[in-house]
Amino acid sequence: MNNNSNKMFFLFILFFSTLISISSNSWFGCWIGLEINLLSFIPLISNSKNLLSVETSLKYFLTQSLASINFLFMILIKFSLLKNFNMNNIISIMMNSSLLMKMGSAPFHFWFPNIVEGLSWMNNFMLMTWQKISPMILLSYYFNKNFLIFMIITNLIIGSLGGLNQTSLRKLLAFSSINNLGWMIFSIMISENLWLFYFLIYSMMISMMISLFFLMNMYFMNQLFINNMNFFIKLNLLINFLSLGGLPPFMGFMPKWIIINFLLINKFYFLTFIFMMTSLIIIYYYIRIIYSSFMFNYFKMKWVNLLMKNNMSLINLSSFISISSMILSTFIFM
Amino acid sequence: MCFNSFFFLFFFMLINFFFFVYFIMNGLSVFFEWEIISFNSMSIVMSILLDWMSLLFMMFVSLISSVVIFYSKSYMNSELNLNRFIILVLMFVFSMVLLIISPNLISILLGWDGLGLISYCLVIYYQNLKSYNAGMLTALSNRIGDVMILMIICWVMNYGSWNYIFYFDFMKNDYVMFIISFMIIIAAMTKSAQIPFSSWLPAAMAAPTPVSALVHSSTLVTAGVYLLIRFNYLLIDMFFFKVLLFLSILTMFMSGISANYEFDLKKIIALSTLSQLGLMMSILSLGFPDIAFFHLLTHAMFKALLFMCAGVIIHMMNDIQDIRYMGGLSLYIPLTSLCLNISNLSLCGIPFLSGFYSKDLILEMVSFNSFNLMVFILFYLSTGLTVFYTFRLIMYVMINDFNLMMIYNLYDEDYIMLNSMFVLLFMSLLSGSFLSWFIFSYPYMIYLPFNLKLMVIYVSILGSILGFMVSNMGIYSLNKLLLSYNLSSFLCLMWFMPNLSTYGLSYIYLNFSQILFKNIDMGWSEIYSGKGIFNILKNYSVFYNIYQMNNFKIYLFSFILWFMILFIFFFI
Numbered sequence: 001m002n003n004n005s006n007k008m009f010f011l012f013i014l015f016f017s018t019l020i021s022i023s024s025n026s027w028f029g030c031w032i033g034l035e036i037n038l039l040s041f042i043p044l045i046s047n048s049k050n051l052l053s054v055e056t057s058l059k060y061f062l063t064q065s066l067a068s069i070n071f072l073f074m075i076l077i078k079f080s081l082l083k084n085f086n087m088n089n090i091i092s093i094m095m096n097s098s099l100l101m102k103m104g105s106a107p108f109h110f111w112f113p114n115i116v117e118g119l120s121w122m123n124n125f126m127l128m129t130w131q132k133i134s135p136m137i138l139l140s141y142y143f144n145k146n147f148l149i150f151m152i153i154t155n156l157i158i159g160s161l162g163g164l165n166q167t168s169l170r171k172l173l174a175f176s177s178i179n180n181l182g183w184m185i186f187s188i189m190i191s192e193n194l195w196l197f198y199f200l201i202y203s204m205m206i207s208m209m210i211s212l213f214f215l216m217n218m219y220f221m222n223q224l225f226i227n228n229m230n231f232f233i234k235l236n237l238l239i240n241f242l243s244l245g246g247l248p249p250f251m252g253f254m255p256k257w258i259i260i261n262f263l264l265i266n267k268f269y270f271l272t273f274i275f276m277m278t279s280l281i282i283i284y285y286y287i288r289i290i291y292s293s294f295m296f297n298y299f300k301m302k303w304v305n306l307l308m309k310n311n312m313s314l315i316n317l318s319s320f321i322s323i324s325s326m327i328l329s330t331f332i333f334m
Numbered sequence: 335m336c337f338n339s340f341f342f343l344f345f346f347m348l349i350n351f352f353f354f355v356y357f358i359m360n361g362l363s364v365f366f367e368w369e370i371i372s373f374n375s376m377s378i379v380m381s382i383l384l385d386w387m388s389l390l391f392m393m394f395v396s397l398i399s400s401v402v403i404f405y406s407k408s409y410m411n412s413e414l415n416l417n418r419f420i421i422l423v424l425m426f427v428f429s430m431v432l433l434i435i436s437p438n439l440i441s442i443l444l445g446w447d448g449l450g451l452i453s454y455c456l457v458i459y460y461q462n463l464k465s466y467n468a469g470m471l472t473a474l475s476n477r478i479g480d481v482m483i484l485m486i487i488c489w490v491m492n493y494g495s496w497n498y499i500f501y502f503d504f505m506k507n508d509y510v511m512f513i514i515s516f517m518i519i520i521a522a523m524t525k526s527a528q529i530p531f532s533s534w535l536p537a538a539m540a541a542p543t544p545v546s547a548l549v550h551s552s553t554l555v556t557a558g559v560y561l562l563i564r565f566n567y568l569l570i571d572m573f574f575f576k577v578l579l580f581l582s583i584l585t586m587f588m589s590g591i592s593a594n595y596e597f598d599l600k601k602i603i604a605l606s607t608l609s610q611l612g613l614m615m616s617i618l619s620l621g622f623p624d625i626a627f628f629h630l631l632t633h634a635m636f637k638a639l640l641f642m643c644a645g646v647i648i649h650m651m652n653d654i655q656d657i658r659y660m661g662g663l664s665l666y667i668p669l670t671s672l673c674l675n676i677s678n679l680s681l682c683g684i685p686f687l688s689g690f691y692s693k694d695l696i697l698e699m700v701s702f703n704s705f706n707l708m709v710f711i712l713f714y715l716s717t718g719l720t721v722f723y724t725f726r727l728i729m730y731v732m733i734n735d736f737n738l739m740m741i742y743n744l745y746d747e748d749y750i751m752l753n754s755m756f757v758l759l760f761m762s763l764l765s766g767s768f769l770s771w772f773i774f775s776y777p778y779m780i781y782l783p784f785n786l787k788l789m790v791i792y793v794s795i796l797g798s799i800l801g802f803m804v805s806n807m808g809i810y811s812l813n814k815l816l817l818s819y820n821l822s823s824f825l826c827l828m829w830f831m832p833n834l835s836t837y838g839l840s841y842i843y844l845n846f847s848q849i850l851f852k853n854i855d856m857g858w859s860e861i862y863s864g865k866g867i868f869n870i871l872k873n874y875s876v877f878y879n880i881y882q883m884n885n886f887k888i889y890l891f892s893f894i895l896w897f898m899i900l901f902i903f904f905f906i
Contacts, residue, residue, distance in 0.1 A: 164875035
């Protein structure tokens with residue numbers, strides 16, 4: 001099924017399913033959207049010529065359908081047994097758990113690095129960004145604060161510690177995605193607008209990274225320096241990684257800054273500490289990937305030349321956006 | 335480059351001379367003030383004070399520096415980067431002039447720091463190990479004085495501006511002025527190499543001889559004395575002045591003794607400079623600033639001349655500075671030995687040379703005003719010691735037998751060096767009387783008994799006899815130094831002050847910092863923050879990875895288990 005028009009058809013249904021899910025006024029509609037999401041994503045990722053991608057799509061199907069079944073069941077219990085609508089409840093924990101499993105958030109995240117390892121970069125991009133929209137918005141409709149804060153802490157820690165020992169770039173981005181999920185879930189608890197802001201910036205950064213890796217066809221860390229990247233590609237890589245980690249003048253700092261601001265004003269000191277420390281670990285392993293390309297003494301093999309065919313302008317534009325958008329955004333308020 | 339700067343500085347000297355005569359005859363004093371920027375309530379102002387003292391000092395500084403630059407054309411003619419040297423000397427002169435004419439502390443700081451920095455550059459000019467060590471000692475000792483002046487700037491901000499001249503009348507008994515006087519005395523002590531900062535002056539003889547002639551005889555080391563003369567009105571009743579008196583007469587005495595044990599020509603002259611500086615500081619702290627200024631100026635003349643003669647001799651002796659190799663030079667280099675003798679005798683205070691006017695006046699003032707016995711004894715003893723080491727030097731260099739080699743060529747006819755020495759010779763003969771007629775509009779009243787008046791002569795004769803006897807060395811002479819080895823080494827090595835300034839300050843701290851570095855930086859802080867935390871995190875990650883790579887069924891089943899647990903909680 002290498003046909004582009006097929007994929008476009010399923011892609012259209014994928015987008016539509018998310019819209020169904022988040023704009024319905026009944027929990028059934030949400031569940032329907034989630035099911036259609038699952039159904040339309042499977043053809044996108046399965047490729048019958050490649051045994052690994054078949055296995056990946058099977059794993060994806062199993063976990064997501066389990067979560068959807070649970071979600072449906074909890075909806076039905078909630079409708080039938082609980083006539084009132086109170087938040088702090090076992091049912092809310094159960095619904096949140098199933099939604100967390102759909103997203104790939106800890107502690108139900110074990111499928112996520114496995115599956116990410118089996119997909120190509122573009123499918124990964126879909127998995128990491130678009131597939132998170134509907135579970136998160138559904139989470140924001142009915143969440144249990146205490147449970148979610150505990151899950152956030154678990155997310156952060158697993159995202160940072162799991163990525164330390166990885167050499168595959170896809171798994172690395174998967175663990176960073178789990179970490180960023182922690183930030184995003186917390187931002188849901190603050191305000192949905194803030195979640196939207198965080199999510200948009202995160203998906204922009206991930207898209208830049210993934211497009212760069214896709215263009216250079218790099219899946220593992222040892223492939224990073226085999227090809228001779230010219231200076232601008234390396235610069236773009238550096239900036240994107242640092243921005244993803246949340247370093248200040250870059251774009252990725254802005255949403256994290258707002259979240260930390262909220263945390264400190266409302267005296268969530270312990271949580272702030274955990275956010276900070278896990279961010280440090282994440283930045284450590286980002287910098288570990290790219291630093292040797294920027295020291296004066298960098299590793300370079302001379303017999304492979306990377307031919308950047310076209311679209312250098314896109315790379316330059318993306319680095320420019322990453323560097324300057326936080327500062328330029330303050331000009332809006334002047 | 336040499337000629338240009340020589341003519342410029344000479345012309346500058348003449349201008350200063352004429353203005354000096356005009357100002358002192360008419361009692362004028364001019365204060366320029368230039369407002370650089372004025373913004374709301376803050377204004378930055380640069381001010382220049384020209385009175386007879388600053389003009390006279392500027393005249394002397396420019397005269398000596400012009401002569402030294404002319405001299406260094408021939409002395410340093412084998413130097414590739416002579417332009418660099420001349421530029422450094424010119425910057426030095428500029429900093430000195432800035433120090434002299436400034437009535438406010440910021441420009442004093444600029445001049446002071448410039449002096450310290452450029453003297454460091456000049457001391458390390460020959461880039462060997464000894465020069466580097468000497469330069470470090472010089473720069474760091476001077477740095478203490480810089481720190482003191484910076485702190486004075488801080489404290490003087492209490493009064494609203496940095497023009498200290500205006501505050502002397504009004505603020506004399508204030509606590510702030512007390513602190514300022516303490517700090518200014520320490521700053522002057524570091525620059526003028528009193529005890530305990532006196533180890534840098536003999537070490538700085540690693541500089542080229544023109545530099546020694548300009549810097550270490552007349553300008554850098556007298557900057558401290560000049561500063562105290564400017565601040566004299568403030569300091570005159572303070573307790574610290576008496577401390578300064580004590581330390582400066584000890585400096586005078588100590589350097590006089592140490593010069594007797596020295597065998598390096600430039601070090602002897604350096605120690606004699608130190609002795610005369612102690613003399614200047616002590617007479618200043620006894621309350622006679624104008625006599626101190628007078629001695630400063632005459633000393634500058636003959637000491638610069640002495641250094642230049644030493645430079646000629648060193649060139650002649652194939653760059654050897656040890657006086658044990660020299661001897662009998664008066665027969666071969668008459669003109670240079672003329673200059674050497676006149677400057678040496680002027681240093682001793684032989685009547686009617688320039689040094690006599692200032693030194694004799696100092697000693698008579700000390701005898702006439704009633705000070706305590708120790709002051710009296712040390713003054714006269716130091717005068718005797720001056721004559722002692724001077725005559726010892728003359729005996730070793732001029733009179734005894736020549737000790738260097740069998741075949742020698744003692745060449746005196748370098749007229750560039752000689753002409754520059756003649757200028758200073760002229761001044762060193764006449765400047766005593768000339769300055770005393772200008773500076774003292776009426777002579778001091780001195781009434782002494784006969785023997786006390788002749789005490790100077792007694793002490794000088796005694797010193798000269800001792801100098802003669804000490805330098806009578808033969809093949810079979812007993813080395814009397816080794817008989818009293820401990821006492822001799824104490825007296826010879828400047829009472830161990832260089833060791834205090836170098837080893838004592840660096841050894842303990844370096845040792846301690848090595849212990850700290852090894853145990854903390856490369857020890858415990860690695861295990862508690864650097865590599866240790868990395869190892870912990872890595873172990874967690876490895877453990878997690880083992881946990882992650884698991885059977886898929888187990889994972890799905892665990893999810894179901896979770897829900898079953900929650901169900902049970904729901905239905906309890």
